[in-house]
Amino acid sequence: MSATTFDQAALTGSHRERGFLSRLGARVVASRKAQADRAVAAYLLSLDDKTLATLGHDRETLRARYPQGYPFL
Numbered sequence: 001m002s003a004t005t006f007d008q009a010a011l012t013g014s015h016r017e018r019g020f021l022s023r024l025g026a027r028v029v030a031s032r033k034a035q036a037d038r039a040v041a042a043y044l045l046s047l048d049d050k051t052l053a054t055l056g057h058d059r060e061t062l063r064a065r066y067p068q069g070y071p072f073l
Helices: 020-045 049-055 059-065
Strands: none
Touching: 020 059, 049 059
16 A cells, blocks of 8 residues: 655746746736737727716726727727
């Protein structure tokens, strides 16, 4: 009979402690989040000022945060 034990495995740590797939996954997630943020900002910028104010956003703030916009819309 054998026993297998696992030490504390985590996806956190320094660059050298994390494996290649963990770093790749983190970069993919960050890239997709940035893409989603750009898409949401582009949609919000397509709304009129009254609707933006109702939602609690400001057109100038959105433009400052996402200056490049979303090129595919």
